[in-house]
Amino acid sequence: MLLRHTSKEVKEREGLTINPAKTCQPIGAMYAALGIHGCLPHSHGSQGCCSYHRSTLTRHYKEPVMAATSSFTEGASVFGGQANLLAAIDTIFSVYEPDIIAVHSTCLSETIGDDLQQITRKAKDDGKIPEGKRVIFASTPSFIGSHVTGYANMVTGIAQQFAVSTGVKKNQINIIAGWMEPSDMREIKRLAKELGVNIVLFPDTSDVLDAPQTGKHEFYPKGGTTIPELESIGDSLHTIALGSISAEPAAIALEKKCKVPFETLEVPIGLTATDRFIMSLSEIGGVTVPDEITADRGRLVDVIADMEQYLYGKRVALFGDPDQLVPLTEFLLDLNMKPVQIVSGTPGQRFEKTMRDILDARSPETKFKNGIGADMFLLHQWMKNEPVDLLIGNTYGKYMARDEDVPFIRFGFPILDRIGHSYFPNVGYSGGLRLVEKILTALLDRQDRDALEEKFELVM
């Protein structure tokens, strides 16, 4: 057994987190900043933070992940990191020539009280920021929230620090991407195009973290939301925030600064969340949903109907991030499956309330927990007490899946041992179809593996 010390008996823990279902803020900020064109993320802290975040993102995407660090030593930790950040800004603009540096803080720089706003202003006053270049920032203390919070904080920073209202509205709609894959962002853009709605999507990591092999390393790949696009979001007619935890804070900030009204939707994972997204975007954009999209939807419903017998009543355990878990749970219920155990390390009462709303009517017995104490160790203990038919979560889940001999689907962040997530979307109707295919393959492969010889089916 890989996790041989995990016992069935659940004991309340107050001090010890075991096998977390979250990580820390700065990695989310780094990921978000990669979704701006020509931007170099910068980690204001010890070298290790930047190294760990780049390594994790690189393992997840199998792509270059460029970011710089303030390289704190003990001296900087005692006297403050201002000198380090100013030196870093100077070096970065000389050597790596980005259009934008997106600085995020770390637990170290937050603990000593470095003020990023003040330091970046000083950099400007000291002439360290070349004409036409930008330095933006977000405060992302690792001891608050999770990687999702860090993503939200950087996206909020992007909205606040780029948006300008000129007083002249533009015929466009902002879509703020909650934490999703480059493939998902690409699919959102495709759907908007198919609907005929003019959008600005930010951040946008497509064509950044799924770059083609060309024989040349593009330090700033062609993707990412551009500065003119980001400056224009203050003039947009409306904002749709996809994800209440990872995207809504930026929409609120934009509404405050430039009076752009917003609506928060779930990340469009699964049938009904996608329905809401398409409805909303078509209504706001004043367009009729084209037949192609309706047909895509129909294909997804068709597959669910055709294969319903294999899905019905299957018990699923899942872990990950709130903005993914909420629509995924809803989708599993639409598939007539039973999402029975759910954990997310990301804190917040919003998750609990939303989950309650979804589950109370359709699966009141489901156990779910988020925030402190909601870790994979707890989920594993639940699984030992009440076995499940399927586990869905990031790569770390494979240890539980193997020990409990449960089919496993990789979903969420990070996925370190398989490819696909950056190329094939989970959002939209096509994403839903992909998820159903994955679920069915996992369940049916298991049935094939375990079937008695006389019960081994040719047609399923």
Place this chain on the structure above:
Amino acid sequence: MGTNTHFPDPSVVKEELIQKYPAKVAKKRAKSIIVNDPQIIPEVQANVRTVPGIITQRGCSYAGCKGVVLGPTRDIVNIVHGPIGCSFYAWMTRRNQTRTESLTDANYIPYCFSTDMQEENVVFGGEKKLKQAIQEAYDLFHPKSIAIFSTCPVGLIGDDVHAASKEMREKFGDCNVFGFSCEGYRGVSQSAGHHIANNGVFKHMVGRDNTPSEGKFKLNLLGEYNIGGDAFEIERIFEKAGLTLISSFSGNSTIKQLENSHMADLNVIQCHRSINYMGDMMETKYGIPWMKVSFVGAESSAKSLRKIAEYFDDDELRAQVEAVIAEEMPKVKAVIDEILPRTTGKTAMLFVGGSRAHHYQDLFTELGMTTVAAGYEFAHRDDYEGRDVLPTIKIDADSKNIEELKVLPDPELYNPRKTDAELEALKEKGLEINGYSGMMQQMTKKSLVVDDLSHYESEKLIEIYKPDIFCAGIKEKYVVQKMGVPLKQLHSYDYGGPYTGFEGAVNFYKDIDRMVNNPVWKLIKAPWQKTGATNGKSKGLEASYVTQ
């Protein structure tokens, strides 16, 4: 080694590497970019701060302490005191394999433990939560040992992990709890963390169990972390040769082995950068000499085995070692003979670790490949220039902050295994007792040595030299490959390995052959991007008839 004439002029390359930096940065980097001369080894600036903003390969002290040195020991519950990230990122990502004797033996390597420090812990102190976490770990698992690792905020807010550990150790009585002040900001790289880890393991583990062990030739293997099963292969070879491994530091090790390690008669050191402190301290306290070996490369492995036999000065062991080499080498030779024509004459670059960029040159030599440029991520000058330069290394403020333990001979257990005269005689015979040569002695004249290579410099080097393979880590992997050059990860081995010993050499030859000769590198250009493509112009149709 002879002069390799087909290199570009290295002094020109050096200028090219630094010309884009701001003046101060260029001046600093110039001291870390050195044109090699193996006869008169030039000084390399190493183990100094990275300039902020430079995209560096380096990590932090915590990574060196928890990730590298303590991580591989399977039965310690390693609790990271800090916000969640530090523990999360070090969770199984270093591939330290371990094999328990039974399915119920303790193995905490697949687990991640953290105090998940919250804002109120930073404001009001985190010691209470830490003690609570230690108590919960004890109640849940009853481990023999719990180690606490400090992350950046811990040192700043003044949490005393050592006092907390002591209190809990005394409270439990049957669980050794100890802490490490390995905050990420200490030192200039992972290297500081290695030193801190050595100190802690020496203080809190080594010497606690005096049980004499069986075996005629007892040794410890230091600086081997069992990435991809490297230590398994060395264990296999040791067993065949009749050597008794008391403990490895720390691949595939247990608390019991580490606590009993002072009963060995020799310490052999693989990765000296991360563990030479331990060799010195154990020699002073217990009288166990240490000797540099390398099990990277088939020839190096054979040489190391012979040196170990020479140390124990036993004819039976010598014969057994020769028998092992005689049995292993033909299998290696069969593979290399087949591969060599496809790899000979190709070039490599190695920028990794604190010993690996040196050790792996042996394997490339066996493949007939030349190392045109190399450097370390977190090494010190002695790793480049040889241990003889140690007395001349200036200790700067960043190094001064790392504790040097004052070690004295143990009143009861000090027992010099060899007299000074015997050790001198062994050195005469070429055994690297208390010493190691540097990377530069091995590299050709006019090859380039670069410490703490930056991203910018790596791209430039690749453009200029167009090497056939580049060796570094995960952060560099896909950048280099986007340039059409395969990258071999020498931290994680690209999830393969082992690469040590005889079987490891074979694995490495095959991997490098596959990588440098992979057809994918020729598929990058689409047919319409190649010369002769019509580029949007209609070629026009020409009727072709079969005429007879």
